[in-house]
Amino acid sequence: MDTKIGLEVHFQLNTGKLFCRCPVEQTQDEMFRFRRKLHISASELGNIDAAASYESMRSRSFEYIVADNSCLVEMDEEPPKSPNRLALATAIAVSRSLGCDVMDHITYMRKIVIDGSNTTGFQRTAIVGINGRIETSRGPVRISTVCLEEDAARKIEEKNNVVVYSLDRLGIPLIEISTEPDIVDEEHAVEVARSIGYLVISTGNARRAVDAVRQDVNFSMGYGRVEIKGVSKLAQIRDVIRYERERQENLRIAVDTIRSRGGIDRSSFKLKDVSDFFSNTKSKIIRNGLESGRIFASLLKNMAGTLKNGKLRMGKEIADLVRSYGIKGVMHSDELPGYGLTAEEVETVYRSLGKSENDAVLLIVMDPARVSFIENAIFDRIQKIMSMDLSETRGPSGDETVFLRPMPGKDRMYPETDVPVIEVGADLAAMASSIRPRTYGEVVQDLVKTYGISKQNAEYIASEMILDLFQRMAQLIDAREAARMITQIIPDLERKTGKVLDQDKILRLCQRSKEMQLDRYQLEKALEILYEKNSVEAALSDSRIRELSRQELEDLISDILNTRGDATRNAIIALIRERTDRVFDPRMAMECFNEVKNRR
């Protein structure tokens, strides 16, 4: 069956929040906190929303940190104000540029979301445009909808049964652009995401921040639709699609293997308390587990060698599910003995379960109260995989994906009666017309012409959607130097340190560097230190950005030549770097080398 890929691309806007007049950015820390629960009665959910009932089952409570860019609207303590008009106009402009039929009335809906990320228990969303398309190198990709929604609260932490969210992000306007599953492979997906990106970001109304753009990837290769939520970088789109294809192919193999042995059955899957077998164990994981719970084990009929064996990873499918309920200690026979367990202990358990050669065994450390619930959940998941229905919601994790929750049913939506239907009148249409999204080609051409940077750099800037950052940086430092920082130095530093810095911080460094008249070597060193220390002022006051004087260079070179008389002109720069972490002008170092050499 063909691979079908669809994207939902989300862009935060910097226009101010959607349903109140709070700013998009916060300036102060926590003001105070409050706590809520969300309620949804079983009968209402009915058979409709497995994802919602999964959340409901967890019966968590939610603690909200009130940020200074939030008001009673984010607290769900007053009705929404009328939607931000610039956000509406931006969504209309984007819809138009995607060739959509733009709605003549915009009607807000409530989409039920009960993971606490919306204080209301729903997300407000409206269709602005429908039925558009975007041209790509592999033919047109259809755009089903362009929506203007409110972003959710930002999750801070989860402890026990309390999830903590900050309200700073809640209510930021989010343009959501959904494609039909017309995308043919991962490279194509990246191209589509990028093309859509140009259009939105070039309006100038998209927010610049680490998580301001997020993609959901819908993937299907005949085993049901998998939705991978919250992919934040373009390159990651490629990675997760590749990973997901492999995962599904490998599951096909595993399932075929199990089926060929006779498959699984419910009656043989029973979690039994086997704690007694471990009363003298030296396994840390088991001993810790016994302090707060018990050890349960079950046969996994015919599943030996499918749990963790080369590319076969059925074990991870089970562990991901169990982990999503907050249970960590999962072990299975493909990796046993291990975890400090002896072969004897393992064998005792195997025997007690009547394990035969083809069977696998699962071990879980958990609270006895939840056994029957977890047993059902695990078997349901195995059975679903065995039927090769792999549909579910997953999330990116590095270049892999992990189980998040069952695929939600059709969204539970009802009208947002607090927000009157908005007629797209002449003024809104005119405001939209003043916003001009541009394509990739237009953006690249512009950059080369305006800033005199290389086409290659311009393409990088355009394709990484960092146009705005570049333009702002080019106002502070030489445009070509800005291009170099953006295309080479920053990506290098991000790779080396594993950190992503806030763009505002980098811009502030450039601003201060301009004020302090640093040269490019100093600026680059300061940037390097910024990644280390995370503080602009700390970076700028670091001794390492004090440049080596000609005299200091000459002394250093003399010193080097004293110990390494053979040092060549080519090697000298590296040798100086070995001896100091302060900056210097390599050209001047060469000159000094020559001079010192000559003097000898």
Added chain:
Amino acid sequence: MDTKIGLEVHFQLNTGKLFCRCPVEQTQDEMFRFRRKLHISASELGNIDAAASYESMRSRSFEYIVADNSCLVEMDEEPPKSPNRLALATAIAVSRSLGCDVMDHITYMRKIVIDGSNTTGFQRTAIVGINGRIETSRGPVRISTVCLEEDAARKIEEKNNVVVYSLDRLGIPLIEISTEPDIVDEEHAVEVARSIGYLVISTGNARRAVDAVRQDVNFSMGYGRVEIKGVSKLAQIRDVIRYERERQENLRIAVDTIRSRGGIDRSSFKLKDVSDFFSNTKSKIIRNGLESGRIFASLLKNMAGTLKNGKLRMGKEIADLVRSYGIKGVMHSDELPGYGLTAEEVETVYRSLGKSENDAVLLIVMDPARVSFIENAIFDRIQKIMSMDLSETRGPSGDETVFLRPMPGKDRMYPETDVPVIEVGADLAAMASSIRPRTYGEVVQDLVKTYGISKQNAEYIASEMILDLFQRMAQLIDAREAARMITQIIPDLERKTGKVLDQDKILRLCQRSKEMQLDRYQLEKALEILYEKNSVEAALSDSRIRELSRQELEDLISDILNTRGDATRNAIIALIRERTDRVFDPRMAMECFNEVKNRR
């Protein structure tokens, strides 16, 4: 000239507060605090109120502790409510019993008080009766007025320029009965205070608490009127009058002495900074003083030997004044050398001031900023004394009196417009008629008849105005035992420990003693421990109130007889007491003594 003594007797009522519906007693600690200042413009005070301007000069701020028996009225945050009707009726009943002309309308006034003891800056007061009299053994004493006022806030502490008050007492109704200066001596004053006391306390509406009755004594022997404020016990009236008479007589002698030498003059009284003379002093008081201030000295022309010399104590007159401004370090030549000063140091100062034999010298440790003010204040006081105008407000201090502030001028009073004039109608008159104040004789007769106690004890109870305490105690323990406790044991304990316990505490002890069926020895011991530990439960759980059993007594007596074979029947009780602090029945001890003796 004749001695003239007048009294103002104040009784707190237990009827609930006067201008709001808060209870008289508080049940919880501090709720919160607030701060205020009081303002009175100089031009308003004019030459009228020296006491008020004295307070104003101190420009203090006031911190109020809000008690749970206070509301917005005590905070001066809302107008007064109508006056408590039972309090009004009680004041009317008392006025009637004093033969007053009772007002047919009661008109509330505001009397300016700016020491912070009233949050409003004034005390609300109204005349209820005028022109009464009370018969005494020395003839009738005229009653000028019976007023019903609000009590002031209770002073907690004074730190720097902040005076802290609790609002618990503010607003408690206070009946003030003022006599004309018809009282001839201290014994008569006590008789009058006692006679008035019976009348008020026998209404049953007077508050029982340590400071619920307070007397002001007006005293004059021809040298101006001295008002001694806040004498709380009857016996103290006697003491302070005696002290005051002696003080004035001695001042007369001192003044005559000084006059005979030529008197004082302003020009010779100048506080000079003499700190430099003490740069190497070993005097602690001076060395400490120099850390925060300077040392000042002045000649006191012709005053040698009047400052502290036998009964002459002019020095105390000066020190009391200075101390009232918060300055402590006052020394004078009648006591120098002393305070660790050497004769040499003292002499150097004397020489520098040109002291001759008849002159005295004053030394003060103080803040230089206040010198000129203090210099004036001291000289004014000396000059006033020299003219034998001794009028001022003083306070009791043990059996002495101390300077408090200048005598206030005529009270600054204006109408309390927030409280409408109260017509004494038929209902109020009827309520007053149901309250029957009784005289001393009536009370004594009643006690003897009702409780079968001795006339002597009844007289004590009546004259100490502890009728209510006695009646309540007699409901808990045998009436004669109660009388004994009240007339002997408690006064003994108060004398021994220097403590006065809350009556409620003593009553609670009696109540618990009844529940625990303690005998009189145990109760008396428990009372003794209560004075020591201040806690009823601690007293009752103390091992000392466990009574010695017959066996224990016999063992103890054997023991005594082993070392002191000569112990007599008469001495044995004292000998037992030496060896144990537990209680025992002396009668049983005698029996045991006889038995042990017989057995030997």
Added chain:
Amino acid sequence: MERALLRYRNSVISGLIINEANGVITVKSSNGYNMTFDKSEVEFIERKREEYADHRKIEAIEKGQGEKRISVLATGGTIASRVDYETGAVSPVSDPELIFGGSDILTRFTVAVKPVMNEFSENLKPADWIRIGEIVARESSDSDGVVVAHGTDTMSYTSSALAFMFEAMRVPIIFVGSQRSSDRPSSDSRENMEAAINFAGTDIGEVAISMHGTTSDGRISLLRAVRSRKMHTSRRDAFESIGLPPIADYDGIVKFMGSYRKVSEEMKFSPKLDERVSLIYFHPGLNADDFENMISGKHAVVIMGTGLGHTARDLIPVIKNASANGTYVIMTSQCIYGSTGLNVYSTGRELLAAGAIEAGNMVPEVAFVKAMYLLGQYPHEQFRDLFRTNMRGEILDRDVPEETLRISR
């Protein structure tokens, strides 16, 4: 209901027609979104009628296994309503299961839900107060507690009216509302109602209101009706008892915070109200003629004056006249907090002289309801005395500072 297939520009949309009026049509499309179009912009490809069940009817229902039987009377308002997901129409909730599913309420109580009316509370009239009172009286004879689900807008008025009409009650009468409708996952209705039922299971002999104590879930406060006021348009903790801490809190268990009246052996219910009372907001520029018109024909008027309870001097003759003609004129303050004090300024003293009655610290809306009750129930000559007499806790003896009230929580 009609299902339609329609063309809008280049798109074809299928869905249920939700609304069609004023030249505009709204369709619930198959993706769940409502879409609204100018009718002139769409072309119908197909329309067909479809059956649709109407859930708006509500019937009495009783559920639960608890020993204590609590009657829940639904009168309308946010708490009793939910939005139909399909149509967006608002319909009343009747099944307790919908509200209590998952909690232990139905194991601890037997809950009987009865529809009384279905009105937004701003539409209720004094006659409705009587009707609700009568049903409460009837229910209280075979229940252990009565809960009245009510719109929040005028809940203080209705509950105060019941507080006066019930001079004595056999069972607690607890009003409950919500500020977020029951169909929202974030609704406060569930916790408010759970608390109300628990409050209704106690021995409190007062009419009181069960609403959120703070913006957080988890603590529901019980407020004395005759001191209550809605002090915020939209927050969950909009209700406050003016100058008085809550009678009790519920956070899983009922915790009494202060003294309260206990239930009586016998009920005493006096359902008479005189509707010829009005509530007038004094403001600068209110002229004597307009004022006279407002008073005319009334048996009592409650004026929300300024400050300590004042009006402009030129209205005083009107008050004097009205008062002389048997109309009771009551002064309250638009400040909301604090007491009137007509003895402080000459304006106040002139108002007293003109016959005005001061409401002290009575909440203005409660003074208004009390006037209706006194006029309906007692001889007119007792009006002045009774008005100044604390009958149901509507007058506070003491004006305790808010700082102390906060500490007392």
Added chain:
Amino acid sequence: MERALLRYRNSVISGLIINEANGVITVKSSNGYNMTFDKSEVEFIERKREEYADHRKIEAIEKGQGEKRISVLATGGTIASRVDYETGAVSPVSDPELIFGGSDILTRFTVAVKPVMNEFSENLKPADWIRIGEIVARESSDSDGVVVAHGTDTMSYTSSALAFMFEAMRVPIIFVGSQRSSDRPSSDSRENMEAAINFAGTDIGEVAISMHGTTSDGRISLLRAVRSRKMHTSRRDAFESIGLPPIADYDGIVKFMGSYRKVSEEMKFSPKLDERVSLIYFHPGLNADDFENMISGKHAVVIMGTGLGHTARDLIPVIKNASANGTYVIMTSQCIYGSTGLNVYSTGRELLAAGAIEAGNMVPEVAFVKAMYLLGQYPHEQFRDLFRTNMRGEILDRDVPEETLRISR
């Protein structure tokens, strides 16, 4: 004034006759106490007339050595009055020395006190607002700041009116009142006035109110007039700016707490108000006829509705009719806190359809004043737009939770 010697029962009393009316006589006796008697109970031994200076007149006076000149306009009210100790009569204060003696105000400022009127603020009419505005405008030409001493009862109304009439101002316009009269040692007038003069010495180009921030002395808050409301009948900290922290605090120095409008080069003063506006308190039982009468003849009415801004359904036709006939009907909420929200419930939507204008989070009294100003100053066709436009800070962009406001202090 008369001095009398009289006999009451067995007593003889001498004093000044303070009052003699209704069969009752009050004498200030020589011991300072006033004594009141039934005239039938007393017998005059002697009465004689005595000269007594009347201090009630007030004249303009200027004092102080400071560079900045502040005009203090006295309009009456508690802050400007003191009781005569002798007679108990209330008279205005004119001499700044009486207020500032002992403080450093007169060394830092030159203070010019001018009497404008001597009225309790409840008696002020819109015409008085104009008169005050005109004098403020005049004073502002040769002062560095103007302070208006005003009764607290309607200070929010008057100051809001000035805020609208002064579209731009050259100098700060600071209103100041007091809750305890100046003759009391505990009066808040002295600190409020000291702060007001200091606020008037800044560059704030707004009309604002200087009153106690808490019950304690020592911190005076400056509140934006068009958000202010008197929220307590008697406390010192009665004034509050609804939903907004104070602009500034004074505790010896002025500390600005947030952003504020600065003074302009030029003054723009537009003193026209349309008085045909009224403020109506909706309540259950308000019937359509009465309501129609109240509206009749008005150019605008501000209704204090329930909750999010509602009235009973049966009043909506009246509103629709009035609106159709050119009367602007504005919905505010009697809740005081929070915003109206007419899109939430059908009642609100019907009100909007009937032509009602929602006031959002505008304070009801301010909405009332704004309507007068707009009708007086602008063409009617601009009314709706301007009413919803934030002109002087009267509309808050954001409804920030009170918890955050408290932290922002």
